Amino acid sequence: MLKWAVIFLVVGLVMGALGFGGIGGAFVGIAKILFFVAIAVFVVLLILGLLAGKGVKNALD
Numbered sequence: 001m002l003k004w005a006v007i008f009l010v011v012g013l014v015m016g017a018l019g020f021g022g023i024g025g026a027f028v029g030i031a032k033i034l035f036f037v038a039i040a041v042f043v044v045l046l047i048l049g050l051l052a053g054k055g056v057k058n059a060l061d
Contacts, residue, residue, distance in 0.1 A: 001041070005034035 012027030 001034055001038040005031045005038060007031075008034065 008027045008031035012024045012029075012031060015021075015024030015027060017024075
């Protein structure tokens with residue numbers, strides 16, 4: 001998902017530099033949304049991984 005965010009960001013910046021400001025801004029906006037969604041998914045999976053690790057450790061003891 002971060003790969004798509006970077007792609008949209010680069011395309012948006014290139015379009016903005018070439019004078020296509022409206023659609024370039026839309027691409028940059030999509031890149032921001034994808035970036036924050038990827039960060040949220042990472043945090044949720046990190047928390048779930050930590051909780052699952054503790055559960056496995058307690059089961060083995």
